[in-house]
Amino acid sequence: MSLSRRQVAGAAFAALPLSTLAGTAQAQEQRARTLFIAGDSTAAQKYADAAPETGWGMALPFFLKHDTRVANHAVNGRSSKSFVDEGRLDVVLGAIRPGDLLLVQFAHNDEKKDDPTRYTEPWTTYQEHLRLYVDGARARGARPVLVTPVERRRFDAAGNAVPSHGEYPAAMRALAAAEGVALLDVQALSLALWQELGVEATKTYFNWTATEQDNTHFNPPGAVAVARLVARELLRTRVLAPRDVRRLAEEIPEEWITWPQAAA
Template identity: 80%
Template sequence: MRTLYIAGDSTAAQKYADAAPETGWGMALPFFLHRDVAVANHAVNGRSTKSFLDEGRLDTVLTAIRPGDVLLIQFGHNDQKITDPTRYTEPWTSYQDNLRRYVAGARERGALPVLATSVERRKFDAGGTALRTLGDYPAAMRAVAREESVDLLDVQELSLALWQKLGPETTKTYFNWTPTEQDNTHFNPPGAIAVARLVAAELLRTGVLAPRDTRRLDDEIPAGWITWPDADPEETGP
């Protein structure tokens, strides 16, 4: 069995019952992959390329990863946090340097690194045009992908096009809008499923995965397939 590891932030991360209906797209990705491709979702809320490294999380992934596995790397939202030195990176220097560490670590272990630009937030101008919110980070990642000959999933552009197609009102049904919260960054089940579908289709398009590795790319996936475990093992301990 081949394993696809996800290193990323809250947009991809596993969510638990206390956060429902918030849903990371990594929770929905297995719906689009054959059972012979396992998903190991190491994405964690609030992490940047820097904090994920500093906390030893990349080391944990690289200890487990095996030749032939895939390491999907998606960061940017929290690298933007210029007032937080534990997370902030400058897009054209430290951010790129960190991405190269992820790429090199995967390759040293015979695994395939894949870079994915960050999924766009829900933001529209007064005329209903979906806006980019991620600064230079997607462009900086694209440059690393070119320079290092790494497969790139351009999730930013694909998600921006999807939000534009859906429009300001319909996109509210994809993001974590609840009676008490208007969250334009994180997803509910339909949004996570939609983004996971984009990711799976890009994995197929780039040749990272073969047609036999994917499924249901054109099928409707019920939101009820998403479930939330009771508790985060990192929080509860052994």
Template identity: 75%
Template sequence: MSLTRRQVTTAALAAVPLAVAATSPALASSAPSPQGRPRRERTLYIAGDSTAAQKYADAAPETGWGMALPFFLSRTVEVANHAVNGRSSKSFIDEGRLDAILTAIRPGDFLLVQFGHNDSKSADPTRYTEPWTTYQDHLRQYIDGARARGARPVLASSVERRRFTADGTAVRTHGDYPAAMRALAAEEGVALLDIEALSLALWQELGPEETKKYFNWTAAEQDNTHFNPPGAIAVARLVARGLLRRRVLLPRDVRRLDDEIPESWITWPEA
């Protein structure tokens, strides 16, 4: 049975959890509003892939960095994590997921966009985009859609995978996609969080063995793309620092940037 665009959009809204991590007891110390309820000023929407997405109990200990981001933000900013496993800048739009965000986003909100991992899959026409043409064309739809609704778009280059040469040098794996995003951000005047460069530097600092503690390495698998709780927390910290450095958020909007975050704050709800 074929679905109309409206049905797809409705399904996307129903299927995507909004700010699951924001209910963590880790946030309980935030000052309430005078009415005794948390003060909600703006929402930061995440459009992205599996590296950022909410994970559930059947996937633990795999953790998306979007699950940890609320630990670094005050209650002046709510996180709505719409990132979904396996999506590219193209397939996210084609499935109506961008429409779902644009239906909910309000003036003063933020749309943080991270794609690239799956855009490079040339064997899959439902996801593939070419870095300097269709990838940039699709990213413009996120930028234009947010701006048209009075929200601020933010681009984030793809977090790097764990890959090293024999001599222990961390290597880039995303081809021209990060460069294409940087160029588009400059052209459009959009804030860019260069998470690709920042994460690559972090993996280089940690080295081949220590980085295993940040990725989803278990007895069952050796996953060099997806994170466990320490890795997700580390990348979320990079994102939060970038949001502050690029003046997307104000100092009052961030917290704990230099604090140790307990792994126990990460939880995986039932699907």
């Protein structure tokens, strides 16, 4: 009786040494690594009705090799607190696997003192909520990575880029140091980038349109620029290795950014 191709392949696989099988499983796990993003509107996926507004999470895959997949769970208007209270962190932790990464960027909405559903105080409740992400990822064998909030476009009368996040970046830096968590200091890097570009040039990075002057959210060039900062920080902090990243010194065509239709 002749064997089918499937039977032959199965027999061959069964005959492989255990060390080879372990190596194959390890390679499959490596290929299946996912980078999760928990954050707010500056990182979130945008849809056709919001174009040209672009979250930096939409551009991050352009800088990562194909064996690292991006699962962008960032959502407009969320803080470290409301993301948890709405069950969104539970969804992420239900999907995350050993070897995955969890990037956490919040502060823009944590700052809203007039909204108790979102507000956190930098040195107490903000850090307490961030620990939920850190501990949850670690408990599942994944690696948490804290990301200081990207800066808004703000300049003083002398043309100096002005920080807008108060004590939140410092509180995140302190927590990262205390917990031994990798920190991507996007707040400091983006502030330096806006300073380098200046008052007028930064307008071409933010969502300035004929009807809107948005100094918080990005257009495609801005999202690409911030995603590049994130990728470089992932490399600098050795969260990713040089083999994991690409195009850090290359221009990314704007037409690579697309806005899908929102689900009905």
